[in-house]
Amino acid sequence: MKKIIKNNLSILLAVVLLFSSCSNFLDEKYHGKVFPGTYPSSTDNLESMVTALYGMSNTLYFKTGSLVACMAGDDVTTLSGGNKAAFLEFDLFNAQDNNGQLYSPWNFSYGIIKQSNDIINTIDNVTTGVSVEQVKAIKDRSLGQAYFMRALAYFNLVRTFGKVPIVTKVELDYTTPKAEFKDIYALIINDLSQAEILLPVKYSGSPNLSSLESSTAYARATSGAAKALMASAYLTMAGYPLKDVSNYAKAAAKAKEIIDNESAYGYTLLPMNQLWKWQNGWKNTANAEGVFTCFFHTWSDW
Numbered sequence: 432m433k434k435i436i437k438n439n440l441s442i443l444l445a446v447v448l449l450f451s452s453c454s455n456f457l458d459e460k461y462h463g464k465v466f467p468g469t470y471p472s473s474t475d476n477l478e479s480m481v482t483a484l485y486g487m488s489n490t491l492y493f494k495t496g497s498l499v500a501c502m503a504g505d506d507v508t509t510l511s512g513g514n515k516a517a518f519l520e521f522d523l524f525n526a527q528d529n530n531g532q533l534y535s536p537w538n539f540s541y542g543i544i545k546q547s548n549d550i551i552n553t554i555d556n557v558t559t560g561v562s563v564e565q566v567k568a569i570k571d572r573s574l575g576q577a578y579f580m581r582a583l584a585y586f587n588l589v590r591t592f593g594k595v596p597i598v599t600k601v602e603l604d605y606t607t608p609k610a611e612f613k614d615i616y617a618l619i620i621n622d623l624s625q626a627e628i629l630l631p632v633k634y635s636g637s638p639n640l641s642s643l644e645s646s647t648a649y650a651r652a653t654s655g656a657a658k659a660l661m662a663s664a665y666l667t668m669a670g671y672p673l674k675d676v677s678n679y680a681k682a683a684a685k686a687k688e689i690i691d692n693e694s695a696y697g698y699t700l701l702p703m704n705q706l707w708k709w710q711n712g713w714k715n716t717a718n719a720e721g722v723f724t725c726f727f728h729t730w731s732d733w
Contacts, residue, residue, distance in 0.1 A: 471553060474560035474569045478643050481573050484546045484580055485650065487539060491587075492725045496535025499526070500591050536591050540584040544598055547581035550574065552601045561641075568639035575629030579652040579660070582622035586664055589615045593672075612672045619664050626657035632695050649726075655689055655696035656723040662686040698722060 471477045491497055495515065501507050502521035509518040520526040526533070554574055560566035588595045594609040597618060631637040632655060634648030644651070665682035668675055689696055699719045706720060718724065 469556065471557050472559060474557060474566055474641065477550070477554065477557050477569060477573050478641060480546065480550050481576055482643075484543065484550065484577065487543045487546055488580060488583070489725045491535065491539035491543065491584075494535035494539065496532040497539075497587070499532050499536060500587065533591075536587060540588045541598070543580050543584040547577040547584070548599060548601055550577040551581070551599075562639070565639035565641070568637070569641060569644070571629045572631065572637075572644070575626045575654075575657070576652050578622040579626040579630065579657050582619045582626065582657075582664075583660060585615055585619050585622075586660065586667075589619075590667065616664065616668050616673065620661065623657045623661040623664065626652070627654045627661070630654040630657055633697065650724065652723055653696070655698065658685055658689050659722045662689075 471480055495518075498507070499518065499521050502509070502518050503524060508522050509515045511519055517530050517532045520530055521532075550573060554570055554577075557566065557570055560569065585595075585597075589612065594612060595615065596607040597610040597615060598604075598607060599618070630653050632653060634640060634644060634651060634653070637644075640648075662682045662685040665678040665685060669678040669682065689698065693699060697719060701718070701720055706718070
């Protein structure tokens with residue numbers, strides 16, 4: 432009898448411990464993990480996302496695959512031998528879908544789009560920072576950079592691949608069809624219209640800069656970069672495939688906004704013997720001819 436009671440007490444104790452462990456001992460704290468719906472919550476979080484966005488754009492242009500759109504022009508070519516032979520297909524207007532150089536412009540462009548979408552769709556989560564004024568200022572600039580980068584990525588994609596799926600949400604739908612050219616270019620123009628309003632003319636002198644923004648201002652997109660890219664997009668829209676010649680005037684007008692305000696934006700032409708000098712603006716600063724520049728190394732001359 433005592434043995435039965437002892438066994439029953441053991442079972443009861445085990446059940447009590449089991450259920451108490453579920454409610455108390457296994458109440459885990461997920462330190463260091465990021466969850467959708469709660470991130471980013473601070474300007475520090477947001478700036479980390481923007482930093483990652485620039486890292487993705489640098490990765491795209493670091494790869495030679497980003498040159499495929501240039502190969503169809505007359506200013507660059509390649510040979511049938513060597514590790515750049517795949518570029519010859521683009522030079523001859525005979526690119527195949529299994530060409531290995533297409534990996535970079537497709538994958539990394541959509542990587543930029545995904546990161547931009549993450550920023551655009553979650554930026555309202557950001558509520559904490561040094562001050563209310565700085566939170567708003569950093570959010571505006573971050574949003575402008577995300578719109579600029581997304582437009583740049585789609586501009587690269589549509590000129591390289593033609594019709595591509597438009598993705599603007601965080602959630603992925605692998606059944607998304609290819610969009611029409613007019614819709615892709617409409618998104619590009621809309622994003623750049625947002626960017627030119629949200630981005631500063633120059634970061635130096637902008638209110639409520641963070642220390643990170645101040646130290647990396649030379650590498651960030653500005654409203655001038657957004658206007659220049661929009662002018663290029665309008666110029667492209669005037670030709671194939673949209674062939675809307677009214678966009679020639681729009682391209683000229685947008686470019687003129689920059690040209691007529693050279694002193695404000697700081698763009699100017701340099702003598703050829705000064706343009707590529709490492710000491711003349713490429714080390715931790717922007718060259719006066721650079722409208723938007725990707726920086727890879729700060730310790731060497733490339």
